[in-house]
Amino acid sequence: MITSWVQAADKSGFSVDNLPYGVFSRRGELPRVGVAIGDQVLDLSLLTTTGVLANCHWFASGTLNAFLAAGPRVWQNVRERLVWLLTDASQCAAALPALVPMSDVRMHLPVAVADLVRFQASLDHTTNLGRMFRPPSDPLPPNWPRMPIGQYGRASSVVVSGTPIMRPWGQVWGLEEADPVFQPSSRVDLSAEIGYVVGVPAASPQGLSTHAFEDHVFGVVLINSWQAHDILAWESAPLGPFLGNFVTAISPWVVPLTALKSARVEPPAQDPPPLPYLKTDQPWGLNITLQVEVNGHVLSRPSFSSQYWTGPQLFAHATVSGAPLRTGDLLTSGPVSGSARSQFGTFLELTWNGRHPLGLPDGTQRVFLEDGDVVRISAHASGPEGARVSLGEVAGMVYPAA
Template identity: 55%
Template structure:
């Protein structure tokens, strides 16, 4: 059974009091501010604060979650407990109801200001598939892959909210068999279905964040689409990693699911062999039982499972800071493509079409090797919540638009 709220909440909608994700919203003529999702409504936390219903430290009358994220775990827990109280105790109904707004009447904005952005490469299935595609005669995994969480630094300034149009990027690419590169729109535009976490509490320079301190620093999780121009990426990644093939756009979902809401979703991750070095050892099981769903133009093309990810979020955070790089409020860490062992669990077009050799057939009879102009990609996810409930991440969506002249 689920925790009862006096707010009407769909049993399978995933936005009950077990979730209570945070986001930024606005209405025409009004300033952006912080809200929490409950059912099909947004609870206006700025208005609740002004009415003295929740503690006011200027967290919520803001167009960004950053001020609340930096407040720390005690503040997050206290606010979450207070929201559960006022949304489940009928005696608060008359005071709270005026601050509920139908989500259909608001615009959801980017939930936080991104400080830095790191993208990992943590799915063994994805890494093996990629290795088989590009290095068919060699061992698919690089020699360091099971020793450390591989990642790259992305561009924070092009992390966009869900629904932002994705302009097809241009750049250099070299067609196989051609002696010289050419310039033009990417011909191999791809999506990558990912899950990301965002830091709230900073850390000191020169001191890493151990795996056991994950909850003290991380505010919550979002869905992420790491849009990728595979042809640009292949040509430029010699010898360094992704650059223009990735930096043109990254999309994130509108709601940030608190770490506390995902406690019931924690499961043991895959066995790590060889055992990681001590700084990557994690006492708690931090695999997450998240069920993703990827749609192209409304048709489901993949259902990846996040529980199969080899490297866990606390390990990713520990590795990203072990050299002494300070953690900042708004730092965003993405998982890398989430893929499973089956074809219908692959989290990108590169794998789904095997680099174009096996075009993916959509339900309308059309096929895709890579994304075409006009295609809309949507990523959704749900997880088990407290008391038998479901916790939804909502969705992250984007439509591909032609290159601009």
């Protein structure tokens, strides 16, 4: 573990071993790029202006996109420079004016999202849905163990943590085969997920291999994919969900893949063996633990290490047809769930589609989310020497339908 002169940084999830990037502003100022260190933000735009970070013009921007597009060599060079600034006591005077308390800043969407691709990478989640909706047949669709199953989302639906979540309107099934009705959703749900953020673009007609993952993907964000299951159920045939996945909220901090080296573990065995374009020669499971809270009460702690399809496999499958890869593309894992209720990452599973209401400490019960509920998803990964690498949190309150 590397130690920093920044007070209390070493014992926080935002230590020098992490250094996640985000976009922040203070009152009356334009958004710019910063790095989290302890309970403060290091203003990289200011360090560039003062010459402490030479030739780092990307950081005056209101998004990370220009920096992400610069590529792995730039990412590594900047990281080494930041580690030196924050660990060498002789650099304290140069870096100290650029430190801003997190309590004084507003966080913004860190990346201008190009494409949003939703995958369903969890074997346990997919199995849970199959047992819930298709008993007693095989819970897995025949194509699911063969390739990562995904769908395009709406990039405009991506918002930063803290954005108010309005209960959506939509068409839902009528009772007893009656005509559909247009009404606010009564089945609003959360979905605890991880997203991979693409940095370097590509337009290869042959697609990209799993080995190119680290050359193009910069890091990960924490996600809550807000869903309206009653809208989703009525609209899904024959083309799949459209309006039911109505908001994708992400954490304000993008954690570099480099910060997750200590979290890499062997993923679950894949049977049948994947086709050659999906094979990997390195372990890309990630030992990340998520925590789902509603109104301050912890509901579950899903483990990301159980994900069947890994990041490089999602990446290779998304590009195999030759579709261009763009800076800001967001590839999401889908709900992170385990086989036990304590590891379920959605209300759909926690209440088993409403059959088993969930009791809260205040004596109330939930089948799905109600107006006024505050959802908070946090996560941490394994760091060096037992430390924790925080992915921050993604939070939001459900507001009544407009």
